[in-house]
Amino acid sequence: MSRPWLTRLREIEEKVRNCKVTATTMTYIYERVEELRSIFVDMEIGTALKEMKENLKTELVCGIKGELSCIATDMHNGIKQELSTLERPSYAKIVQNLQEESKEKKELIIMTTDKSKPEEPQKIKEILRQTIKPGQDKIKINGIRNAGRKGVIIEMETEEDKNKIYKVALKTKLAEKGLKVEHVRKREPKIIIFSVDRSLEVEDLKTNVFNQNMRDDDITEEDFKNGFKLAFTTGRRDSRYCNYVFQVTPLIRDLLLQKQKIYSDWTSHYVKDYIGVTRCYKCQGYGHTAQGCREKDSICSYCARSGHTFETCPRKDKKSKERCANCHRFGRDAHHSTLDRECPAYKHALEQEILRTNYSKN
Incomplete structure (x- = not known):
């Protein structure tokens, strides 16, 4: 390290040594020079310590940053590896699960005996509650839902529960009240x-x-x-x-x-x-064709508005964004095509189709 102050002091000492001064003056000058030397040494040590402190601080900060970066990387890799073991199930896996669920469903459909005088589903449910007492008859009921406009479907927990309604006295009691019990007819795969x-x-x-x-x-x-x-x-x-x-x-x-x-x-x-589902080209709904559609006006598959078709849609020529007719109908996010295979409405229709298909060999 260059020390200009030390060089200057030595020059002063050399100059004084060659001058004719008294011993007292010489002693005074040497004492002052030594004091200055001590002061400059302290200043140099302080500066050096400060520089060392700054360097140490920089090294510590860089070291800590490096360690934190390594820790963050390790945590990211660990989380990524953990998430890989908890992957969302693929849609193929969801379909497989639904097919297994379809096999296991134990269901019966209840309708009126006289087809010319069908009862409303709500009326059928009232008769069922008056006739069947699950607590007394020891029947496990998973649920009851409407089957269109002319019947209801009861889902039981086991085949034994299902047989208690279909094969014994309860079926006769329901027949006496104008209701018939049948197996739910599922589509062949x-x-x-x-x-x-x-x-x-x-x-x-x-x-x-x-x-x-x-x-x-x-x-x-x-x-x-x-x-x-x-x-x-x-x-x-x-x-x-x-x-x-x-x-x-x-x-x-x-x-x-x-x-x-x-x-x-x-x-x-x-x-x-x-696995497919029928889509109506008139209303864009699922489960029926245009020949059996009950809608009066056509629904456009491009903009989801009524009164025109895809071919005559004025918004298509303006390159407006497509809007899903089914999701729009049910108030869902419709910012995608009606034909999109990832459409929630389409997937729901597919899932219902799977549940209505008979995959059981028994």
């Missing part, structure tokens, strides 16, 4: 076979599927063909290949899905569950 040559006859495809895939399974050819019915095809009309959607029995569905891939003649095809 559908499966889709991908990339089938359009030139292949349906009967030939059915024969191939059985002979090349089902011979070793516990089902006869007659039962297979009776329970394996073409519903419709999908795919581009100008393509040589299309996808075949078959309505099948729960047993056939299970046997085919276990294989994942099936063989027909010289080719193989992937097969999976087909």
Whole structure:
């Protein structure tokens, strides 16, 4: 470290030493020089200590920042790893859970015996409460809901609970009051076979599927063909290949899905569950077609307003944002297309369709 003050003091000492001064003056000057030397040394030590303190402070701050950064990174990675074990279930998993729930549901539908004089659901519920006493009859009821405008559905906890209403005296008591008890009729499941040559006859495809895939399974050819019915095809009309959607029995569905891939003649095809829901092109609602729609006016699938269709929508030409007709109808967030596969209304309709499908082999 350069010390200019020390150099100057030495120059003074040298100059004084060569001058003719008295011993007393010389002693005085040397004492003053030593005092100055001491003062400057203290000043230098103080400055050095201050610099050391600042350097130490900087090093400590940098070190603490580095440690905190490492801790934050470790915490982030730990949380990320923890969240990976708690992933949101995929929609495929949700569908699978709903299919299992559909298998387990124990339901009966109650309607009036005389179809020409249907009772309102509320009236049917009053008769049920007067006739059935779950506490006395030891029946576990999960819930009761309307079945359209002409009946109600009761969901029981077990098959035994269901039989107490369907097979014994309670059914007779309800019949005496003009009500009939029936099993809830569920739709047969559908499966889709991908990339089938359009030139292949349906009967030939059915024969191939059985002979090349089902011979070793516990089902006869007659039962297979009776329970394996073409519903419709999908795919581009100008393509040589299309996808075949078959309505099948729960047993056939299970046997085919276990294989994942099936063989027909010289080719193989992937097969999976087909889950779809009918959408009305008039009102955009689910569960019915335009032929059976009760709405008077058409609802636009682009802007969700009534009185015109997608083709004549004036807002489409102005490039306005699309609005979902179904979510708008129910006061939900509608800032997406009516055709959006992630639409909450569409997913709800799909889920209800799954619950109305019979996946149970029993």
